[in-house]
Amino acid sequence: MAFGFSLSRTVSSSFHWEALSSPLSSPNLLIGTPLNTSPPSLSGKHFHFGKRFVVFSKRISGLEEAMRIRRERELRTSTTSKKGPPLRRGKVSPRLPVPDHIPKPPYVGSPLLPEISSEYQIPDFEGLAHMRAACELAARVLDYAGTLVRPSVTTNEIDKAVHQMIIDAGAYPSPLGYGLFPKSVCTSVNECMCHGIPDSRQLQDGDIINIDVTVYLNGYHGDTSKTFLCGNVNDALKRLVKVTEECLNKGIAVCKDGALFRKIGKRISEHAEKYGYGVVDRFVGHGVGTVFHSEPxxxxxxxxRPGSMVEGQTFTIEPILTLGSTDSVTWEDYWTTLTADGLPAAQFEHTILITRTGAEILTKC
Known part of the structure; x- marks a missing residue:
């Protein structure tokens, strides 16, 4: 599940309803205003969010340039982009049952989100075989879900079909019951950045929809997502979707043993900025394997961000690009997150394995 965790750039050492980060130890990090989006089950927790700022003068010019590009992009898109009808919440049907014989992740049955593991996930030989199987299944399920996308189909119908395919394969749909998430897949339409809950809304001609699939098979999670076109989509949205997928591929291309993690964000941002798109910084990729969400x-x-990739690691890359502002708002369901200006967003995601010379895409169909 591309639960690109909500970090609003920086997280303290306790967990938000979508994420847990390692303690911040660097004196160069500034903690900002708390984000007012925590669910009732976690209301007793205290969360701090803010921005990462590096104070070394040699990097200020780069940050200023990025800020200038962002201001120019938002000014341009605010005057040239047109919003469609705003996304409205439909009726959410009851969660679907999973047969008792199918093994379930340990978080199922708890209303709380599990902590993000601080350990990198590096499967052994047998574990990697299980990981490949989970990722291969996730890729096939996502490909099948994409064939269902057409005008008049509801996202609830997509969820039901995905759920059935996963349990027929003897796997568990990882999102179901994760922090009270009520469905087996995420369906994020138009201005929904991510974590859209399937409901009774019918897809419309010209929509775009991200479908985010994660399966739990033989003790391992496989995680992937893709943005699909519904019917006759205009050229502006087609370009956004195309460039977002290109950004994912460019991010993967820099990955290998010893590569710096920050190169992923640099390469993605460079490509997105050529087209005037925003890169969402609130949601991030994550380690994945026996644990749904972990470092890095x-x-x-x-x-x-410091740190380098290690051969054998498995993690997701899942950029979200926007036509307009990268600011967001979250519905009262505590999951569905939309662009603040109502302009569309697109996302793509793969689970990858770091090798000595590059990266293997485990969720490639």
Whole structure:
């Protein structure tokens, strides 16, 4: 599940309803205003969010340039982009049952989100075979889900079909029951950045929809997503979707043993900025394997996060690009997150394995 965790750039050492980060130890990090989006089950927790700023003068010019590009892009898109009808919440049907014989992740049955593991996930030989199988299944399910996308189909119908295919394969749909998430897949339409809950809304001609599939098979999670076109989509949205997929591929291309994690965000941002698109910094990629979400956290925007990749690691890269502002709002369901200006967003995601010379895409269909 591309639960690109909500970090709003920086997280303290306790967990938000979508994420847990390692403690911040660098004196160059500034903690900002708390984000007012925590669910009732976690209301007793205290969360701090803010921005990462590096104070070394040699990097200020780069940050200023990125900020200038962002201001120019938002000014341009605010005057040239047209919003469609705003996304409205439909009726959410009851969660679907999973047969008792199918093994379930340990978080199922708990209303709380599990902590993000601080350990990198590096499967052994047998584990990697299980990981490949989970990722291969996730890729096939996503490909099948894409064939269902057409005008008049509801996202709830897509969820039901995905759910059935996953349990027929003897796997568990990882999103179901994760922090009270009520469905087996995420369906994010138009201005929905991510974590859209399937409901009774019918897809419309010209929509775009991200479908985010994660399966739990033989003790391992496989995680992938893709943005699909519904009917006759205009050229502006087709370009956004195309460039977002290109950004994912460019991010993967820099990955190999010993490569700096921050190169992913740099390469993605460079490509997105050529087209005037915003790169969402609130949601990130993550380690994945026996644990749904773990370190390393993968930032898709320009950043100065330390750390290097290690051969054998498995993690996701899942950039979200926007036509307009990268600011967001979250519905009262605590999951569905939309662009603040109502302009469309697109996302793509793969689970990858770091090798000595590059990266293997495990969720490639």
């Amino acid at each position: 956290l993968i930032f898709h925007h320009r950043n100065d």
